Amino acid sequence: MAAVFWSAQAASVLAMDPILPHDQVRPGMTGTAWTVVDSSGVRKDFQVDIVGTLDNGKGSQPMIMAKASGPVIEQTGGILQGMSGSPVYVGGRLVGAVAAGIKEMTPYTFFITPIDEMLPLWKMPDRKNQTHIHTIDLHKLAEEQAKKEAEQKKKQEERAGKGAGGKLTGDALIERAREALAEQKKKAAAEEAASPAAPSESAGKADSADAKESAAPAEKTAEPKSVLYFSGFNQAGLNFLQKQLDPQGTMKFLPMGAPVQADMNRTDYEASLAPGSAIGVAVAYGDFAVGATGTVTAVDGQKVLAFGHPFMHRGNVNYFMTDAKVVGTISGQSNGMKIANIGSIIGRISQDRATGIAGTIGTFPAVVPIRVKVRDASLARVDDYGARIAYDEDFLAQLSGGIAYAAMSKTSDNLSGSTAKVSFTIRTNAVKGGKVERNNMFYNAADVGQIAMAELMQAMTIISQNSDMESDIIDVQVQIDVDDTRRTASLISAVPDRKTARPGEVVNFTTTIKPWRKAKETMIIPYTVPENQPDGPLVLDIRGGGLVPATPIMVLQQSGLDVKSEDDAKLTAADRLKKLQESGRNNEIIIAPGPVQKQLSAHEQRRLAQEQARRKAASRKVTLLGAGEKKKTGESKFATNYIIDNVIHATLQIERK
Structure with missing residues (x-):
């Protein structure tokens, strides 16, 4: 009965805690930080002693240096990756987010990103998540459906709220129990909100295992690295993706953090978070997931701040916000970590900036x-x-x-x-x-x-x-x-059924291939001579569809540079996609003119233009069978069951008379 009740209630909404700007923070101040460190999901506090503030000059991000202590820190062995974003309070006012430690030095000293440096994230421009596809607001749809069901239920209770003799029926008793639970929930929330020393305890569900190894501004800190969790990937898949996403090796890739089966592909429309809760951010979700986990710093209604440092430092973004479930902690002098699993999708991350990430619960990214x-x-x-x-x-x-x-x-x-x-x-x-x-x-x-x-x-x-x-x-x-077999073949010969042909005529090539460790195979491939082909020898390439003459532009493209030829630069995206779809396939045999052909003289060009006009007029005579339809000439394609791995040549003599 209680489970039914809680699932039907709207998530409680938290108001932003009062803040203490970094220019009011003084050495010697003592505060409290909140985070989740085990699978219980309960937020626990530890003591924070302010050491001082740091400012690296104009345009640099100020930071607050502090020391951590207390039973929780003794248990974890210091500040760990995954604690990033943990809110720090002094006198009940929010100072900022745990952000980084100093690599290879004591794990008890760390840096805080000031909250006044994080708050502007909520006002940053958001131009992502645009789509022209008609979509359905599932959250709104669910709310409307729940409202209809509630109205229908109320009418039913009004009609049959009491049984014979004025006694409450079973349904009415259940409703009374639900009302009592609702009152208890409201009372508990009011009592907690009245306590300024601790962040409000709403249904905190999300945690995150740090996206940065270190974000401290001091020169002695290590070069920061984003930490990405990957689930569903084997080692080969992880290696492949790392080459694509991070060819320079600036990130850490960890094969962990999978959504549990119960949360897989689930969207929680009634989620809520509290400062100190675990939170996740993901760019892919499902059987394969890519993301990170950390800690919530601040909540204002449905708006959330977290991490205290970048996820991947991409600015305005469009990522999944998820809740997260902490598994436990692993201590270490320079690489200790709080391990957490990405949970259900609960919203959208829209900002990924130097001071942290920001997003909104209940709104979701285009996918x-x-x-x-x-x-x-x-x-x-x-x-x-x-x-x-x-x-x-x-x-x-x-x-x-x-x-x-x-x-x-x-x-x-x-x-x-x-x-x-x-x-x-x-x-x-x-x-x-x-x-x-x-x-x-x-x-x-x-x-x-x-x-x-x-x-x-x-x-x-x-x-x-x-x-x-x-x-x-x-x-x-x-x-x-x-x-797991090799299905390749080499071209042995391609013999035309005639040596001389006219433009527009079909020449049949008897083509022989030799598959890998198999007997030779022979096939007949028709080739139509181009109608604009001039007199003289026509040199043809007979090749595998994937074999094209290399150009300097192609060599640069294969090295990873985003360069286009002069012709490609003029193409629209639709044209380039069409070109890709129509390009030769590796298992095709293609017969086409070679790259170097005889150039036409001015006289030949005029004569050829007249001939093409005559042929075009003749082609307008269309029969009921479609015999007059225009056919593409100049290239023939023939599909095989093998990847053709070489090129051979043949020559035809073209005579227009």
Whole structure:
């Protein structure tokens, strides 16, 4: 009965505690900090003695130096990662957030980020979370549904509130019990709010394991590192994602912090937090999660401040806010940590700044759902994975590719010497048709997953970096088929059925390939000579679809630089996506003119233009069978079951008469 009652109640709302600005803080002041250190979820206090204030000059962030003591600190062995954001009070007034210790020195001395430096986060511009897709406010929908149910229930109770003889019925007794519990809750909240020394004890649910290893301003502090928790990723998946998100190695990646099964994919619309509670922030959530945990510093209604230092220092952001469940603490001189698991989604983080993170409970980020289905033929295993990625353009491509790779790696266990077929569909308004679809085949002796994710990440990058508009992505579906055999083949020969041809004519090439450790195979591939092809020799490349002549621009792109050719720079995002979808696949044999062909003279160009006009007029005669439809010439594609790994050449003599 009590469980039913509490789940039906709206979360209590806290008002902002009074503050003590850092310019009023003096050495020798004694205060109290609050944090959660174990699985009980109870916030515990420890003593804080102010040592002094630090100011590194104009434009620098002031900090307050302090020492921690008391039973809680003795238990944990000092200030740990994950305690960041813990509120510090002096005389019942909020001074700031525990932010950092001094690496390789005593873990009992730490720095406080002043609360007056954190409060401006609530007023920072928020231009993220914009979407043109029609959405439903689930929170509002739930409230309206609960209101209707309450009204219907009230009418039913009015009609049958009392039974025979004026005695209360069972339903009425339950309602009386609920009312009594409500009065007890209100009374307890009022008593706690009357105590100025401690932050209000509303239903604090969230904790976070520090996003920064150290944020102290003094020169003696270590270079700070963001600490990211990753759940669902095996070591190979973690290594792959680290290369994508942090190629310079500036962050710590820890394989822990998974949402517990009961909280997985759950959104808590009635959540509340209190100063000192655990809190989580995530950029991906579900079977694969990426985020961090820490501590709430201040609450004002639905607005929250936490961490006392950056998560990833990205400014205006669009991340999940979650509650968190503390597991315990691990002491250490320079790397002690409070371990916590990311919990249910409860809101949105909108600011990730030098002084901390800020967000709102009950509002939620725009998301990109991703589903990955992996089939491994050799292990006879099929697995489905799902996650939600917060729509932040800085991470969409990397996280999409990282999640798909991790799913592939976990299902197949070993990706060396394997062949993979990858198909994906991205539903987006970046293209007129509403879908970006692509499938391809990959092989790699070391790790096929390292190259198999490239096109998915390329497509997501084009969409998220659309220079014309902010494109919406409805969802991403990925299908991966893995075979632990090598499915490659080399072209042996391509013999045309004639040596001389006219523009527009079809020439059939008898093409022979030699698959890896298999017998030769032969196929007939038709090729249509371009209608604008001049007289003379036509040199053709017969190649695998993934083999294109390398250019200096491509070499730079493969090294990780974001550069475009002059032609690509003129393309819209939709054009670039179309180009990707129509580009050759690795398992195709493509017959196309080579890169160097004879240049036309001015006379030949005029004659060719007249010929093209004549042919165009003739092509307007359309039969009922569609025989007059225009066909694309100049390139033929033929799909095979192998990745074609080489190029051969053939020559036709073109005669226009």
